[in-house]
Amino acid sequence: MPTALRQIAAIIRKDILLELRTRESTTAMVVFAVMAIVMFNFALRLRVDTFRPLTPGVLWVTLVFAGTLGLSRSMSSEQINQCMDGLLLAPCDRSVIFAGKAIANVIFTLAVALLVTPIMAILFDETLMQPGVWLVVLLGVIGYAGAGTLIATMAASTRAREVFLPILLFPLALPLLVAAVIATSGFLDRLPLGEFAAWIGVELAFIVIFWTAGTLLFEYLAEG
Amino acid sequence: MTALLYAANIGKRYGLRPVLHGVSLDVSRGEFVAILGANGAGKTTLLRILATLTRPNSGALTIGGIDALAHPDRARACIGLVSHQSLIYPDLTARENLEFYGRMYGAANWRLEMRDSSAQSAISNLPIRNLSSRIEEALRRVNLWQRRDDPARTFSRGMIQRLAIARAILHDPPLLLLDEPFTGLDQASAANLSALLRDAALGDRAVVMTTHELSRSLDGVTRALVLQGGRIVREVHDGITAQSLTALMSHA
Numbered sequence: 236m237p238t239a240l241r242q243i244a245a246i247i248r249k250d251i252l253l254e255l256r257t258r259e260s261t262t263a264m265v266v267f268a269v270m271a272i273v274m275f276n277f278a279l280r281l282r283v284d285t286f287r288p289l290t291p292g293v294l295w296v297t298l299v300f301a302g303t304l305g306l307s308r309s310m311s312s313e314q315i316n317q318c319m320d321g322l323l324l325a326p327c328d329r330s331v332i333f334a335g336k337a338i339a340n341v342i343f344t345l346a347v348a349l350l351v352t353p354i355m356a357i358l359f360d361e362t363l364m365q366p367g368v369w370l371v372v373l374l375g376v377i378g379y380a381g382a383g384t385l386i387a388t389m390a391a392s393t394r395a396r397e398v399f400l401p402i403l404l405f406p407l408a409l410p411l412l413v414a415a416v417i418a419t420s421g422f423l424d425r426l427p428l429g430e431f432a433a434w435i436g437v438e439l440a441f442i443v444i445f446w447t448a449g450t451l452l453f454e455y456l457a458e459g
Numbered sequence: 460m461t462a463l464l465y466a467a468n469i470g471k472r473y474g475l476r477p478v479l480h481g482v483s484l485d486v487s488r489g490e491f492v493a494i495l496g497a498n499g500a501g502k503t504t505l506l507r508i509l510a511t512l513t514r515p516n517s518g519a520l521t522i523g524g525i526d527a528l529a530h531p532d533r534a535r536a537c538i539g540l541v542s543h544q545s546l547i548y549p550d551l552t553a554r555e556n557l558e559f560y561g562r563m564y565g566a567a568n569w570r571l572e573m574r575d576s577s578a579q580s581a582i583s584n585l586p587i588r589n590l591s592s593r594i595e596e597a598l599r600r601v602n603l604w605q606r607r608d609d610p611a612r613t614f615s616r617g618m619i620q621r622l623a624i625a626r627a628i629l630h631d632p633p634l635l636l637l638d639e640p641f642t643g644l645d646q647a648s649a650a651n652l653s654a655l656l657r658d659a660a661l662g663d664r665a666v667v668m669t670t671h672e673l674s675r676s677l678d679g680v681t682r683a684l685v686l687q688g689g690r691i692v693r694e695v696h697d698g699i700t701a702q703s704l705t706a707l708m709s710h711a
Contacts, residue, residue: 241562242562242563244562245559245562245563246563248559248562249548249551249555249559252551252555253548253550253551256550256551256610257550312548315548315549316544316545316546316547316548316549317542317544317546318546318547318548320512320540320542320544320546321546321547321560321626322563323512324510324511324512324535324538324540324546325535325560325563325564326532326533326535326536326563326564327532327535327563328532458512458513458514
């Protein structure tokens with residue numbers, strides 16, 4: 236295995252081990268996501284007859300908010316005992332560290348999505364459980380984790396990191412959110428793929444832009 | 460003898476505020492250099508630059524013959540850092556912490572461009588073929604083998620610093636950087652740490668330590684530099700004692 240891949244694997248393994256030990260990120264994300272879905276379910280039931288038009292929006296708002304909790308925790312764990320310095324001292328390109336942290340964030344957010352989406356299917360719309368929706372979720376989570384890792388790194392060195400992260404991240408993630416909601420709607424409404432394929436393209440473009448930016452900028456952001 | 464660490468005219472500003480003014484320093488193998496100075500003198504900034512954690516605004520830095528500003532990723536393979544912050548994950552065990560750092564360093568297998576052949580041989584050994592035995596050796600050396608499977612958060616401050624030393628020397632770096640390693644330690648833990656550092660510095664390793672606690676940290680020091688206002692204002696080779704350096708610093 237190439238050197239960089241082994242180092243990325245080491246970071247992912249460490250983050251998973253830390254999460255298995257503390258369960259801080261996933262517990263907070265899952266509890267928040269389930270609570271949000273249940274609250275949406277009760278709140279919206281009062282006003283609409285059918286959930287289908289609202290399902291994609293509820294799904295993505297829930298995933299984005301829950302994902303932000305995990306991103307914040309992911310970087311704050313590196314601030315304890317200045318462990319980020321330990322990572323930065325490793326004989327590797329900084330992009331390796333970004334990739335390791337971002338992939339770990341993808342894994343955690345995806346795990347939450349795997350748990351939350353079936354619950355949403357039960358409460359909102361059973362047609363959520365289809366391969367097309369899972370593809371949109373996968374791409375959306377990869378894009379959001381890439382942008383989120385980058386912004387969380389920037390926010391980590393500030394005192395008000397918990398506030399800065401959503402304030403900086405949500406506006407940046409808006410194109411991804413719009414694309415994911417429209418693409419999810421397309422699959423739920425069984426539209427021809429050609430009618431909404433461009434939005435899946437937007438998700439892919441978001442991934443390329445923010446993962447490239449992350450590999451190029453992580454060095455400067457991590458060093459403060 | 461070729462210097463293992465060579466820093467020339469290092470300058471650093473934070474915004475408009477200059478912190479270091481043209482600091483030059485060379486350290487050879489077997490040397491134990493102490494950088495002394497009051498709080499705010501620029502010691503930590505200088506050490507972070509030497510560790511490639513912070514980029515200077517001007518100057519040159521060579522570690523083991525590698526241009527550390529152009530190729531910091533390669534130079535980092537030569538560096539071990541012990542700071543007053545441990546860089547240890549509290550929720551991982553001692554062994555898991557070292558396994559993680561070992562994997563990050565063990566993967567290093569750089570094409571070397573070093574002119575210093577002795578440093579080259581040290582770094583060529585870096586790919587850690589048997590990480591488990593390296594970890595056992597490091598933990599036994601700092602007397603933590605019995606606690607290897609305990610989470611680091613259950614350790615005392617002194618034990619954490621010993622684990623930090625094990626982490627720093629795991630990849631057998633030719634250059635050991637120590638940033639105020641005695642901060643927060645009681646007398647017994649400081650004496651224990653001092654003995655460990657002296658042991659780690661033995662052989663042909665180069666050690667650079669910043670400190671302002673002269674009374675507990677000068678064992679084994681071969682050269683002392685006094686940093687004041689971002690400049691090296693004194694250099695002492697002989698008669699390095701806490702009393703003489705305290706007097707020197709008060710007159711600097």
